[in-house]
Amino acid sequence: CFVGDGVNDAPALATAGIGIAIGAGAPVAAENASVVLVRSDLTGVVQTLDLARAAFSRVRLNFIFAMGYNILCIPLAAGVLFPLTHIRVPPALASASMALSSTCVIASSMTLQWYKPPKL
Structure with a gap:
């Protein structure tokens, strides 16, 4: 499981078993994640x-x-x-x-x- 929100997190989100992106982060992170959180709350x-x-x-x-x-x-x-x-x-x-x-x-x-x- 990997949680990230930035452009530099996109490759890790794509390769993680479960990639969770923070919604307020970079759009490229959301595109590569399995789950996108709407709120910026962990x-x-x-x-x-x-x-x-x-x-x-x-x-x-x-x-x-x-x-x-x-x-x-x-x-x-x-x-x-x-x-x-x-x-x-x-x-x-x-x-x-x-x-x-x-x-x-x-x-x-x-x-x-x-x-x-x-x-x-």
């Missing part, structure tokens, strides 16, 4: 990194949910239990449950709109 760096961690955590949670759901429900929809129990999942129910799974992932992602930055 607390934005902490808040940006915290939001990135929260988003990554949410992506990981959604991935685990989707994988678990698919590992469980796709074999059921394919009829794995039919020889044992003679229970089958109708195609309409299987497709509705997949739509519900996607809706749950989207709703989980939407909770990030209530993200509160840390108080500094």
Whole structure:
């Protein structure tokens, strides 16, 4: 992670894993950065990194949910239990449950709109 605002920082911002430019700095720095802070306040760096961690955590949670759901429900929809129990999942129910799974992932992602930055 590199934070800079000047013309001399542009190469470092471009090569850094995460380049954060201060908005009031040189335009060339903003062009080469991954993130541009609107305010010239360094607390934005902490808040940006915290939001990135929260988003990554949410992506990981959604991935685990989707994988678990698919590992469980796709074999059921394919009829794995039919020889044992003679229970089958109708195609309409299987497709509705997949739509519900996607809706749950989207709703989980939407909770990030209530993200509160840390108080500094």
